[in-house]
Amino acid sequence: MINNITVLGSGVMGHGIAQNYALAGYAVHLYDLKSSYLEKAMKLIDGNLSLMVKEKIIVPADKEKALERIITTTDLQIAVKDSDFITEAVPEVIEIKHSLYKQLETIIRQDTIIASNTSTFPISQLTKDIKDPERFIVTHFFNPAQLVPLVEIVKGRDTSNQVVETTLNLMKDIGKSPVVLNKDIPGFIANRLQAALVREAFHLMEMGIASPEDIDLAITDGPGVRWAFSGPLETADFGGLDIWKSVVENLAPELSKADKVPDLINEKVKNGGLGAKTGEGIYKYSNEIIEGKLVQRDERLVKLNKIKHGDI
Ligand SMILES: NC(=O)c1ccc[n+]([C@@H]2O[C@H](COP(=O)([O-])OP(=O)(O)OC[C@H]3O[C@@H](n4cnc5c(N)ncnc54)[C@H](O)[C@@H]3O)[C@@H](O)[C@H]2O)c1
Incomplete structure (x- = not known):
């Protein structure tokens, strides 16, 4: 006990x-x-x-x-x-x-x-x-x-x-x-899934496919909206496994398979651009912006949890 x-x-x-x-x-x-x-x-x-x-x-x-x-x-x-x-x-x-x-x-x-x-x-x-x-x-x-x-x-x-x-x-x-x-593997589940997504985000940025803001928006206002309620496997079921079979067949050869950090990120780290903690990474941040974003994150997570629990 x-x-x-x-x-x-x-x-x-x-x-x-x-x-x-x-x-x-x-x-x-x-x-x-x-x-x-x-x-x-x-x-x-x-x-x-x-x-x-x-x-x-x-x-x-x-x-x-x-x-x-x-x-x-x-x-x-x-x-x-x-x-x-x-x-x-x-x-x-x-x-x-x-x-x-x-x-x-x-x-x-x-x-x-x-x-x-x-x-x-x-x-x-x-x-x-x-x-x-x-x-x-x-x-x-x-x-x-x-x-x-x-x-x-x-x-x-x-x-x-x-x-x-x-x-x-x-x-x-x-x-x-x-x-x-069931098995002790590096990165467990969630960080492996996150890392797969972040690798592709860096890849898209490196290829100049879209601005960092638009790459982020494609997740926060796209699949990210759903993911709080429907995981990737259930999403595949609802999209249809036949559709996802084609998606994987057609897209898998196109996706990043990098097994090392992209030069773009190495360069930023070398120059001290570590992100919010140094005021500059992919984006630039002032102390006020960082503070504001953290407060906003917590307030929104509290509200999201209420929705997930069916309280609102
Ligand atoms: N930061 C994250 O987002 C995150 C997420 C999940 C897991 N983790 C893991 O959680 C653990 C802690 O990470 P964190 O981000 O909180 O680190 P942190 O550096 O913010 O905090 C660690 C704390 O441990 C204290 N400490 C140092 N040596 C100690 C000792 N011998 N005995 C007791 N306290 C000691 C430090 O003074 C510090 O306050 C790590 O294993 C990390 O990988 C971190």
């Missing part, structure tokens, strides 16, 4: 994941290396919950209770000693993850489940030196973790069925839409 949950790392993903657990009624310890990181995380959670109050998804008392359920700490022992379930959301650096797991082994209970939020590492690599790999699993949340429903659950070769079942039930209990992968 899960009562106490720990989230290790309070960054981009960790703070939103902690919020999910607290709002669902779990007692949460949120751990990071510095108090200032934890203060920033709690401010973000406060703002996220205020948006949910504003949109009437929760009442102000729910917000206060959720905030009270989160204890922040920079002491790993305090964070994990009573934990039933740990979500690890520290940086995607294998040495950092391995060293943290080594420390955990000496202080956590025998039955504590460890779930990594890794985006790229196969479980076999994460658990290489772990004594009890049967308690180890991946729960891959999506950014912003407090608003995107999907969680990909990946079991390792040694993960016990009990751990898979407990994790699946926990994700459902916090209102997420979990999917379980």
Whole structure:
């Protein structure tokens, strides 16, 4: 039975994941290396919950209770000693993850489940030196973790069925839409599908087929509108598999099969054009534009979730 949950790392993903657990009624310890990181995380959670109050998804008392359920700490022992379930959301650096797991082994209970939020590492690599790999699993949340429903659950070769079942039930209990992968493959499901699309988007841009704005619009006002409700396989069924047979036959030879990053992107990265975080990537951004887009993203995702739940 899960009562106490720990989230290790309070960054981009960790703070939103902690919020999910607290709002669902779990007692949460949120751990990071510095108090200032934890203060920033709690401010973000406060703002996220205020948006949910504003949109009437929760009442102000729910917000206060959720905030009270989160204890922040920079002491790993305090964070994990009573934990039933740990979500690890520290940086995607294998040495950092391995060293943290080594420390955990000496202080956590025998039955504590460890779930990594890794985006790229196969479980076999994460658990290489772990004594009890049967308690180890991946729960891959999506950014912003407090608003995107999907969680990909990946079991390792040694993960016990009990751990898979407990994790699946926990994700459902916090209102997420979990999917379980039968095999541990790089990129899981959603990032593979995204990467296939982004590869083609870069390819179209490189060939000068349309402006970046129009390539983006072709998705946001095209298939993207539908995808929140009908996945690619169901879309194929409704279009007709005979039609999709022809689409794939005719188009597959035309699509990018690149197995390396296009020069255009390499060049931008080399020159420091990393996107929003440096103010310029494919597009240019001021700080105000970035801030405005993030606020708008969250507000719209809250509304989209209401539609998906049939609330409006
Ligand atoms: N950012 C995304 O969109 C995204 C999406 C899905 C999954 N992920 C995965 O989630 C994990 C976390 O990513 P993020 O984007 O939140 O990173 P982040 O850098 O924003 O946050 C990581 C946090 O972990 C803390 N940290 C560093 N070392 C630590 C340690 N030894 N113990 C505890 N905390 C430590 C850092 O201080 C930081 O606050 C990564 O595995 C990443 O691949 C990220």
